[in-house]
Amino acid sequence: MSKVIHVAVGVILGRDGRILIARRPDHLHMGGRWEFPGGKVEAGESVQEALTRELREEIAIDVEAIQPLTEIRHEYPEKTVLLDTWWVTAFSGEPRGLEGQETRWVARDELDHYQFPDANQAIIEAIQHSKVTG
Numbered sequence: 226m227s228k229v230i231h232v233a234v235g236v237i238l239g240r241d242g243r244i245l246i247a248r249r250p251d252h253l254h255m256g257g258r259w260e261f262p263g264g265k266v267e268a269g270e271s272v273q274e275a276l277t278r279e280l281r282e283e284i285a286i287d288v289e290a291i292q293p294l295t296e297i298r299h300e301y302p303e304k305t306v307l308l309d310t311w312w313v314t315a316f317s318g319e320p321r322g323l324e325g326q327e328t329r330w331v332a333r334d335e336l337d338h339y340q341f342p343d344a345n346q347a348i349i350e351a352i353q354h355s356k357v358t359g
């Protein structure tokens with residue numbers, strides 16, 4: 226019955242090694258929590274296309290290079306998501322929340338200080354174990 230929602234997620238690496246997080250608008254699923262920007266893969270779209278589109282729509286950057294990070298499947302009571310998560314190692318533009326979201330650059334070892342959706346714990350561990358540094 227419950228289908229898995231495929232989500233393209235970008236872990237955006239700044240030149241100083243920090244990572245961009247954004248606060249989900251209150252009215253959305255997991256509203257108020259911090260996230261790595263991204264959104265649902267639409268029909269006919271590849272995950273890379275979705276990632277590029279979502280990061281342009283949400284935070285006004287153009288993706289130039291990505292590397293796979295991890296895939297996390299998580300069952301929330303209301304839905305199941307597959308977070309298809311990519312490092313964004315090069316981009317153009319200056320990120321800003323086009324949908325009014327607060328954004329923040331944080332050091333890798335400070336991610337634990339923010340409240341993310343439950344599925345993200347596994348992403349944060351993958352980041353902290355990854356050798357990608359930009």
Ligand SMILES: Nc1nc2c([nH]c(=O)n2[C@H]2C[C@H](O)[C@@H](COP(=O)(O)OP(=O)(O)OP(=O)(O)O)O2)c(=O)[nH]1
Nearest residue numbers: 232234253254255260261262263264265306342344
């Ligand atoms: N973008 C993003 N979504 C996440 C993260 N962690 C997590 O559990 N999710 C969940 C929340 C949502 O149920 C789903 C992503 O949906 P979304 O609301 O970002 O999708 P979207 O940008 O396409 O938005 P919309 O068109 O539905 O308004 O994945 C994360 O770090 N980033």
Ligand SMILES: [Mg+2]
Nearest residue numbers: 262263264265
């Ligand atoms: Mg989104």
